[in-house]
Amino acid sequence: MTRAWVANGLSRDLPAGVVMHGAWHGQDLAIWRSASGQIAAWKDRCQHRGMRLSHGFVRGETLSCIYHGWVYGTSGACGRIPAHPGLVPPSAIRAEAFACCEKDGVIWVAPAGTEGDVPDLAGLHPVRSLTVEAAGIEAPGLTGMEILQGSVMIAGQTVALGLVLQSLAAGRTAVHALCGGGGDVVAVSRWLEDLRRRLERGVAA
Amino acid sequence: MISQAVLGEWYPVAMAALVDAAGRRTLLLGQEIRVFRDAGRIRVTADAGDLAVTERFGHVWACPGTPARALFTIPEADHPGRRLVDCGVVRVKCSPLRAVENFLDIAHFPFVHTDILGAEPHTEVNRYDVKIREEVDEVWATKVHFYQPQAAKSAEGGIVTEYMYRVPAPTASVLYKTCPAMPGEWDVIAIFVQPLTEELCDVWPWMALYDDVTPQAELIAFQQMIFLQDRSILENQIPRLLPLDPGMESPTQADLTSVAYRRWLKRRGLTYGAQMVAA
Ligand code: FES
Ligand SMILES: [Fe+2]
Numbered sequence: 506m507t508r509a510w511v512a513n514g515l516s517r518d519l520p521a522g523v524v525m526h527g528a529w530h531g532q533d534l535a536i537w538r539s540a541s542g543q544i545a546a547w548k549d550r551c552q553h554r555g556m557r558l559s560h561g562f563v564r565g566e567t568l569s570c571i572y573h574g575w576v577y578g579t580s581g582a583c584g585r586i587p588a589h590p591g592l593v594p595p596s597a598i599r600a601e602a603f604a605c606c607e608k609d610g611v612i613w614v615a616p617a618g619t620e621g622d623v624p625d626l627a628g629l630h631p632v633r634s635l636t637v638e639a640a641g642i643e644a645p646g647l648t649g650m651e652i653l654q655g656s657v658m659i660a661g662q663t664v665a666l667g668l669v670l671q672s673l674a675a676g677r678t679a680v681h682a683l684c685g686g687g688g689d690v691v692a693v694s695r696w697l698e699d700l701r702r703r704l705e706r707g708v709a710a
Numbered sequence: 711m712i713s714q715a716v717l718g719e720w721y722p723v724a725m726a727a728l729v730d731a732a733g734r735r736t737l738l739l740g741q742e743i744r745v746f747r748d749a750g751r752i753r754v755t756a757d758a759g760d761l762a763v764t765e766r767f768g769h770v771w772a773c774p775g776t777p778a779r780a781l782f783t784i785p786e787a788d789h790p791g792r793r794l795v796d797c798g799v800v801r802v803k804c805s806p807l808r809a810v811e812n813f814l815d816i817a818h819f820p821f822v823h824t825d826i827l828g829a830e831p832h833t834e835v836n837r838y839d840v841k842i843r844e845e846v847d848e849v850w851a852t853k854v855h856f857y858q859p860q861a862a863k864s865a866e867g868g869i870v871t872e873y874m875y876r877v878p879a880p881t882a883s884v885l886y887k888t889c890p891a892m893p894g895e896w897d898v899i900a901i902f903v904q905p906l907t908e909e910l911c912d913v914w915p916w917m918a919l920y921d922d923v924t925p926q927a928e929l930i931a932f933q934q935m936i937f938l939q940d941r942s943i944l945e946n947q948i949p950r951l952l953p954l955d956p957g958m959e960s961p962t963q964a965d966l967t968s969v970a971y972r973r974w975l976k977r978r979g980l981t982y983g984a985q986m987v988a989a
Contacts, residue, residue, distance in 0.1 A: 533948070552960045555947040572943050573964075574821045574833065587833035588817040588964035598960055 509615040510623050512669040512681055515631045516607045519544070524568055526559040528673070529614050534603060535559035536612065539566045543579050546605035546614045551575060552583075552598055568600075611669060611681060624652055629667045629683035632693050639704040640676050660692040712739055715979035717775025719880055720782075722902035722914055723754055724770040725796055737906040738774060739982060745770055767916055768796045769902055782848070782878035786886075786898045786918050793922060797915035797933040804944040805983035806881045806905035807952040807975065809913050812940055813883045813901050814875050814967040816856045822939050825859050829868075832857035835964035842974055849877035849974050851967040877971055880980040881905055892920040899933075908983045909950040913937060951985035958985075 513527040513536055524537035526549065533549035535558035543566065549557045556572040563569075567576045567584065575598075576585040583598040604615045608623045610631035653668040665685030670678055680701075684693045716739065724734050724745040733746025743756045754761040754772040762773040764781050771781055786792060802809055812818070817835050819828025838854040854873040874886040874896070881903040886896035898918040903911050915933050953959055954976050961969050975984060 550948045553962075554959055554965075555949065555953075556943060557946045557948065560942075560946055569821075571821055572947075573815075573817045574830075586962060587820070587830070588835040589962055590834055592962075 509619045509621060510613045511615065512624075512671045512679075513546070513612045513614050514671075514679070515634050515681055516544075516610050516612055517631060518634060519612065522563045524559055524561055524563055526557075527612075527614060529603060529616070533557070533559070534614060535561065535568070535600075536605065536614065537561075537563055537568050539563065539579055541566060544605055544607060544612065545579050545581070546603040547577075547581060548601040548603070550601075552600070558600065609683065611683070624669075626652070626654075626667045626669075626683055629665065629685060630688075632682040632684050632688075632690055633697065634679055634681045635697055635701055636673065637678050637680055637701050637704050638676060639678070639707065657696070659696045660689060662687070662689065662692070664688040664693060666693070712774075712982060713979050714775060715778070716880075716982045718773065718778035719980065720764065720771045720773050720777065721879075721881060722769045722904050722912075723772045724752075725799070725914065726752065726765050726768055726770050727796070729770060736904070736912075737910075738772060739905055740907045741774070743772070745772075767900070767902070768794060769914060769916070782882070784884055784898065784900065784918070786896070789918070792898075792918045792920060795917040795919065795926065795929050795933075797917065797930050797937075800913045800915070800934070800937045800941060802911055802913055802941050802944050803909065803950070804911065804947065805909055805951045806903045806911040807983040808944055808947060808950070809901070809903050809911055809940075810877065810881060810883050811952060811968050811971060812944055813885070814851070814877070814971060815965070816854060816873065817964045818943070819856060819858070822943055823936060827858050827860075827936070828856065829859045832868075837963060838966070840966045840970045842970060846878070847978075849875075849967065849970050851875040851970075854967075875967055877974070880975060880978075880982075881911075889920050891923075895920055897921075905983060911983075949985055952983060954981065954984045954986055 511529050519538050521538050521540050521542055524535055527534035527536040534546050535549045536546045538544045549559050551558050551570040553575055556570050560571045561569050567578055569576050574587040575583055577600050578584050581600040581602040583594040586594055602617050604617050604619050606613055609626040613623050651670045656663050657666050667683040669681040672678055682697055729745055729747050729752050731747050733744050735744050741756055743754055745754050752770050754763050762777050764771045767787055820830050820833050838851055840851045843850050852874045855870055858871045859868045871888045876884045884900040886898055889895045889897045900916045902914040905911055954972050
């Protein structure tokens, strides 16, 4: 079964005014945050001439395509075509929106209209994301993503850990890490670096 | 299967001055070819034998099938006083047709060639004339005007530049633009696109200018910079192939040249590098 909600990074890594590339089961997405903090995820394709919207730029509450500057509002509707400043763009011109929400500091995307709950990581706080280049780690992520939760001894301390895996491509997985309240973020971050090294060397964690 | 229409066209395969006896191995329409000098004469060969060859505008042109017509002309190339500039080659991971279409497009100047060929808020594209000149079977756009902060190497400050665009072959385009150094004349800039495969091409920019001031290296560097900016777009359009199916993309009045180009390709069956049905 295809998981509806796919993690696409940590909220803190997408500041206001920034657009990034994302994906939902192989479908490329543009995920961006407006100046006021509103987040949106769209198909990564401008309807005009097919340019990737993730290469665009954010101004205020809009995302502009980098090719000809078409301006899209947070709803996905195109509000302005710079080549024709006097024209009100037809309502059919719009970006194809995905559902996008943030919970426990993680950005989640799903097809528009997806019902059902976003995975729960209550009690955990975001630490960092890192990309692992290793074939083995894909296995648990066959469905596109998986969540690993448990306790680990880090620097002599028991830390509650949540690892959200996001499959990026064959052999490339993003790991979005969260830890419990008492966790030493710096120590956890180091532990994650070490985990990556071990995975990339082919040694099971 | 590649259609006869596609095989009967001329395609650039090398810069003539660079072809030596050892030659260049390259691809044309997905097929391996060799371009080399043999007793002073340039030959282009494939597995099946020699291709029809012609040399013009500093480049070698080959036709993989039976030439449907002679290679187009650029009369300005023979005008005395013009400087002919070969700008080298830029390899782009896109359909050769997308590369041509981008060359025909002015609306992107303020966003892709910011502060060089265009700048906000001067983004408006006014109506211009487009037609297929039936007698020569070429796409022509005329009376195209656009504000440019720095139209050419020899231009200082912003000016409204007038353009004419021309598509004389499926993978070649010629533009004529107001010449800052010589009012009343046009600078000529062309791109010759070699279709390596349907999704990979070599773009050879070429110019015939009235400018005997700017050093050659500077002219080439300027043109290369412009094309590298275009490449960052061309390699990120989805799909890679040029959609000929209306409905897949949304053109506006500013895109009339591109609309005519797509229609012309479709009508003539020049669909190598094109996508016919929405995927
Ligand atoms: S492709 Fe996006 S504005 Fe033209
Ligand atoms: Fe351009």
